[in-house]
Amino acid sequence: MIRSTTAFIIAALVANVSPLAAKDKAPRTVTVGIAAINDFHGTLEPPQQSVVVPDGKGDFIQVPAGGAAWLASAVDSVRAKYRYHLTVSAGDMIGGSPFSSSSFLDEPAIGVMNRIGLDFNAAGNHEFDSGTEELLRKQKGGCGQFSAIKPCQIESFKGAKFTFLAANTIKDDGSTLLPAYAIRSFGKGRMRVKVGLIGLTLKNSGVGQKPENVKGIRFADEADTANALVSTLKAKGTDAVVVVIHQGGRTTDPAPNGCPGLYGEIKPILDRLDTRVDLVISGHTHWDYVCEYGAINKDKHFLLTSAGLWGKMVTDITLEIDPIANKVVSRKAQQVIVQSPGYRASTAFIASRPEFPQFEPRKDVADYVATYVKAADVVAKRVVGRIAAPVDKLDGPLANTGGPLGNLIADAQLAATTGAGAQIALMNPFGIRRSLNADADGIVTFVDLFAVQPFRNRLVTVSLTGAEIKEALEQGFDANAPEQVLAPSAGFNFTYDRSNAIGSRITAINLDGAPIDPAKSYRVTISRFMAEGGDSFDAFTKGRDPVEGMMEIDALEAWLKAVPPRAAPQEVRAIDARPDLNALKRNAPPGQKYR
Structure with missing residues (x-):
C-alpha cells in the first residue's frame, strides 16, 4: 500500500512537471538559413578556375570550383539544413557572360536560377548592359527584341520566377524601376518571423553604360536609400533586416571565412548604415569574405558576406531570430566551395581536393545547360x-x-x-x-x-x-x-x-x-x-x-x-x-x- 501510494505520488509529480519541462525546452528562436551567391555572370559550365584558400601553413591551395549543375547541388545542401530558408543573389547574375549564355541574351542563366530556386536578385551594374527594357523582359518574360541579339532562339522565354530588386533605381516619376524590397514570413503563431530584404545596385551603375541603356533612371546613394527603408520594414513588422547590395570590398589576404584588412568602396556605405541592419550580402568585387563588421566599426554590429564569383562558392548564412523580442539574436556564416571536376591550367592539373565536399552535378540543371551549350557549339567551336x-x-x-x-x-x-x-x-x-x-x-x-x-x-x-x-x-x-x-x-x-x-x-x-x-x-x-x-x-x-x-x-x-x-x-x-x-x-x- 505504501509502495503504491509512493508510486502514485511520483507519477503525479512527473505528470505535473513534464509539461513545464517541455515548455522550458520549447524553442525560443526561429532559425532562417540563407544561401547567398553573387556575380554569377551566366557561368553555365565549370569556368576552369579555382577557389584559393589558405592551407594553414603559410601557403595556399587551389580547389576547382563552379558550374551551374554543381552550384545547384551545393545550394540544395545548404537549404537542406534549414526548415526555413531563402536563396539570394547580390547582382551581376547576368552580363559579362560566357558564349553559351550571352549568345542567348542570358536566358539560360535565368533558366538555371529558376531551376536552382533563387528567390531574389539585387540588380548589379551588368544587369543594365542591354538596357532597362531588356532587363524588364528578363523579369517578366516574352520575346520582344530590345538588342541586336534575337531572343527566344531555343525556347519561349517565360522570365524569372525570382524577383529582381533595386531600391535605388529611380525613374523620372519618383518610382523605382524594380521593386525596392521584399518581405518573407516563416513559421506560425507566436513563432512567426518576418525577414525584410532591401536590394541595391551600385550608385555608379550608369558609369560606362551607353546613355540609352539607363535613359530615364538615376541611381541614388546606396546608404541613404537603405536607411530610408529600414523604418518602413520595421513598421511592417520585420524581425530581421537584410541588405543585398551589389557593391563590395577586398581583403589584404585571401581568407574566404574571414576579412583581414577589409577595404574598398563598401566600407563608407557600411559605416553609414542604420544600426538596425542585421546582415549585408555583397558582391561586385569578385572577392570572398565573411566579416563581423562590429570588429571594424563598434557601432555597426552586422554580418557582412560575399561569395566570390561565377558560382564557385555559396555562403551558408544562419540567422537566429527571437520572435518575441522581434530581433536577430545571433548570426553566423561560412563559405561552401562548389567543388567541381579538376581541370588543366597552364602550368599544372588542378585536381579536386578530398578535404572539401564533393558535389555531383544536378541532372535537371546539367541537361538544361547541355541544350544551350550544344546550340552554341556550331559557332563556338570554330x-x-x-x-x-x-x-x-x-x-x-x-x-x-x-x-x-x-x-x-x-x-x-x-x-x-x-x-x-x-x-x-x-x-x-x-x-x-x-x-x-x-x-x-x-x-x-x-x-x-x-x-x-x-x-x-x-x-x-x-x-x-x-x-x-x-x-x-x-x-x-x-x-x-x-x-x-x-x-x-x-x-x-x-x-x-x-x-x-x-x-x-x-x-x-x-x-x-x-x-x-x-x-x-x-x-x-x-x-x-x-x-x-x-x-x-x-x-x-x-x-x-x-x-x-x-x-x-x-x-x-x-x-x-x-x-x-x-x-x-x-x-x-x-x-x-x-x-x-x-x-x-x-x-x-x-x-x-x-x-
Missing part, C-alpha cells in the same frame, strides 16, 4: 588560331593586373590599330574575364576567345598627351573605383608605388626605352568602353581625333592567326615598386614558393 601554351587570368590579389594575358591582348590591339597611328595600347584587366584555354595541340576556338573577352567592345584609337596618359594611369590607383593596373602593349611600361599619395603613384613611364614627354601627343588604343570613361578612367574621354577599329575579340583572333603558335609575352610591363609577396605567393605556379 578554330581561330593557336597558342604555345594556355594563358591564365591572374586571380586573387593580382586579379586587378593583366599579367601575360593582358600583355597578349594589348599587343593584339596595338597590331590591329597601327593603321590609325597607334603607338600604345592599354587593356583594362577587369575586361579580361577568363583564362585563355586551348586543346592539347594549342588550338584555340572562338568560344575560348569569347570567354576571355565577352563584351563585344570596339577598339578606339585617340590622341593623348603624355600628361593625359599619366593621368589615366593614375586613375587606376585613385579612390573612385577598385584599383586597376592597366596592361600595356610591347615597348610601353610604367612603374607605380602605392605608398605615394593618390595622384603621384605613377613614378616612371617609358615608350621604346625613353621617358614619355608630358607635352607631346601620342596615339593610344583602348576599348570604346574605356574611351567613354568606363571603370572611372575619365582621362580617356579627353582623347582627340578618334578612329574606331575592329572588335576586341577580332583583334585577338587576328593576332593569334598571324604567328601560330603565338606565345604570351612574359615580361613585366606594369612594374610594382613595392610588390606584395602575398599576392605573388598566391599566383605562383605549383612548386614555386615565395616567403
Whole structure:
C-alpha cells in the first residue's frame, strides 16, 4: 500500500512537471538559413578556375570550383539544413557572360536560377548592359527584341520566377524601376518571423553604360536609400533586416571565412548604415569574405558576406531570430566551395581536393545547360588560331593586373590599330574575364576567345598627351573605383608605388626605352568602353581625333592567326615598386614558393 501510494505520488509529480519541462525546452528562436551567391555572370559550365584558400601553413591551395549543375547541388545542401530558408543573389547574375549564355541574351542563366530556386536578385551594374527594357523582359518574360541579339532562339522565354530588386533605381516619376524590397514570413503563431530584404545596385551603375541603356533612371546613394527603408520594414513588422547590395570590398589576404584588412568602396556605405541592419550580402568585387563588421566599426554590429564569383562558392548564412523580442539574436556564416571536376591550367592539373565536399552535378540543371551549350557549339567551336601554351587570368590579389594575358591582348590591339597611328595600347584587366584555354595541340576556338573577352567592345584609337596618359594611369590607383593596373602593349611600361599619395603613384613611364614627354601627343588604343570613361578612367574621354577599329575579340583572333603558335609575352610591363609577396605567393605556379 505504501509502495503504491509512493508510486502514485511520483507519477503525479512527473505528470505535473513534464509539461513545464517541455515548455522550458520549447524553442525560443526561429532559425532562417540563407544561401547567398553573387556575380554569377551566366557561368553555365565549370569556368576552369579555382577557389584559393589558405592551407594553414603559410601557403595556399587551389580547389576547382563552379558550374551551374554543381552550384545547384551545393545550394540544395545548404537549404537542406534549414526548415526555413531563402536563396539570394547580390547582382551581376547576368552580363559579362560566357558564349553559351550571352549568345542567348542570358536566358539560360535565368533558366538555371529558376531551376536552382533563387528567390531574389539585387540588380548589379551588368544587369543594365542591354538596357532597362531588356532587363524588364528578363523579369517578366516574352520575346520582344530590345538588342541586336534575337531572343527566344531555343525556347519561349517565360522570365524569372525570382524577383529582381533595386531600391535605388529611380525613374523620372519618383518610382523605382524594380521593386525596392521584399518581405518573407516563416513559421506560425507566436513563432512567426518576418525577414525584410532591401536590394541595391551600385550608385555608379550608369558609369560606362551607353546613355540609352539607363535613359530615364538615376541611381541614388546606396546608404541613404537603405536607411530610408529600414523604418518602413520595421513598421511592417520585420524581425530581421537584410541588405543585398551589389557593391563590395577586398581583403589584404585571401581568407574566404574571414576579412583581414577589409577595404574598398563598401566600407563608407557600411559605416553609414542604420544600426538596425542585421546582415549585408555583397558582391561586385569578385572577392570572398565573411566579416563581423562590429570588429571594424563598434557601432555597426552586422554580418557582412560575399561569395566570390561565377558560382564557385555559396555562403551558408544562419540567422537566429527571437520572435518575441522581434530581433536577430545571433548570426553566423561560412563559405561552401562548389567543388567541381579538376581541370588543366597552364602550368599544372588542378585536381579536386578530398578535404572539401564533393558535389555531383544536378541532372535537371546539367541537361538544361547541355541544350544551350550544344546550340552554341556550331559557332563556338570554330578554330581561330593557336597558342604555345594556355594563358591564365591572374586571380586573387593580382586579379586587378593583366599579367601575360593582358600583355597578349594589348599587343593584339596595338597590331590591329597601327593603321590609325597607334603607338600604345592599354587593356583594362577587369575586361579580361577568363583564362585563355586551348586543346592539347594549342588550338584555340572562338568560344575560348569569347570567354576571355565577352563584351563585344570596339577598339578606339585617340590622341593623348603624355600628361593625359599619366593621368589615366593614375586613375587606376585613385579612390573612385577598385584599383586597376592597366596592361600595356610591347615597348610601353610604367612603374607605380602605392605608398605615394593618390595622384603621384605613377613614378616612371617609358615608350621604346625613353621617358614619355608630358607635352607631346601620342596615339593610344583602348576599348570604346574605356574611351567613354568606363571603370572611372575619365582621362580617356579627353582623347582627340578618334578612329574606331575592329572588335576586341577580332583583334585577338587576328593576332593569334598571324604567328601560330603565338606565345604570351612574359615580361613585366606594369612594374610594382613595392610588390606584395602575398599576392605573388598566391599566383605562383605549383612548386614555386615565395616567403
